[in-house]
Amino acid sequence: MDAINASDLIRLFETWKSLFAEQRDFLISLDGKVGDSDLGITMSKAFAAAAEAVAAEGEAAGISKLLRTAGATMARTAPSTMGTLTATGFLRASKATEGADILGTGETAAFWRAFRDGVAERGKAKLGDKTLLDVLDPIAVALETAAGSGEPLAKALAAASDAAERALEATKSMLAQHGKAAAFQEKTIGLQDAGATVGHFLIRSMAEFADS
């Protein structure tokens, strides 16, 4: 598809809900190595509640309002650090897409730029700290580049997904600086970051959705 409209967005949340339900145990085990293993529970809960809330809201609400509902719902249902960061991402994406009827490449780039900046601001992590941000940053950059050269949405998202995959791989060599993982520093070497994994899942499934 060339653009995501409000009705598509509701279906995209449904896709994310299934994805995090499927990946729940994988994320629990990934997080359990250096964290408190609640990530799989947090994400499956957050997206289940968000998908339900945006479906109830309906497409007439429009893109921005749906994203706001998703973010606010996540903040309420999953108040752990990752839940709050993801919620912040969607709330900021909501602000960045105010007035947009569809998400074309340009709007999608604005969406992920705002998502990235919101997570960076709230989580206070820097690039290279081995967090979600290390994947969100290349996503935003890839989409902005694609928007600059007028790429269609599906192609732009595919490029962003590839960039995210490489960035996730790169987190394996980083030393954790934030959250509970920071206490394990050296032990985190060789492991992909759990939060960054969530970022990769989000963009990969958005790219697949746009390609279908």
Add this chain to the structure above:
Amino acid sequence: MKKFLNDPVNFVDEMLEGIYGAHKELTYVADDKRCMVTAKPKAGKVGIATGGGSGHLPLFLGYVGDGMLDGAAVGGVFQSPSAEQMYQVTKQIDQGAGVLYIYGNYSGDIINFDMAAELADLDGIQVKQVVGNDDVASSVVGEEHKRRGVAGIFFVYKAAGAAASEGLSLDEVTRIADKARSRTRTMGVALSSCVVPEIGHATFSIGEDEMEIGMGIHGEPGISRKKLAPADKVIDEMMERIFAETDYKQGDNVAVLVNGLGGTPMEELYILFRRVAQLLDQRGVKAKHVWVGEFATSMEMAGASVSVLHLDEELDRLVAAPANTPFFKHFAS
């Protein structure tokens, strides 16, 4: 460790049931006892909210009342409340003039209060934030933004609460809170550890003849551990660090808070204050407002902290203003 408990899991909720039973001027919202608000909101006044982990009474909940705070969200022992709980408190206490959050510099609290502010903003409620960072021991000069908030936040509540009661705007109340924050310094010393009820044993171990200078109110390590010295020597060492980064001049006024951490008798706190007063006196600085007692505790930790607020005319007036909360009563002075 001996404690009065039923099931440790119910520690916070049973404590809250006791507080609501004893103090009818307090109530809660969202069907959640951890979202405390005043039962007597004042129309048009800037709302002030705080929050943080349980285990520090009277800190947080205890200062909800006239002349201080309008609401507080509390979490489990030493755990942040959720953004949702803070947001519920915010919605309830907003009287159209906006809400100021005053809380300590801890990552869980920051992320959740920040999120609550964003949710409130979506509802059109204006929220400002002032983050207490008075603990001199927790980071060096120049890195004050990394410092923890401890007992000195009491002065921020007091000044901001009085300003809000005078009917000042959100911007003004925020300015005053920030001024009180930036002029407050605290140093602490621990003689024994705290015990988290659900854990049931000491958070850290310390010898019978040792003291930990500069520990945090959750049992975070301090800057030095040494042989316990006479009370005057302990205060000399603590006040030296406070004096080193303040510019008190002869004739200046300060407010002093000598705070017990939960396991130290009042008598000993007054012995500590005696020395604080002597040291201030030697510099020609007047301790114009003095409070000695328990204001921010750490469960049953034996130990104390000293907080000093460097007054100016405005802060002097606001600190002196009356306040009436379940745990803190003050007549105009």
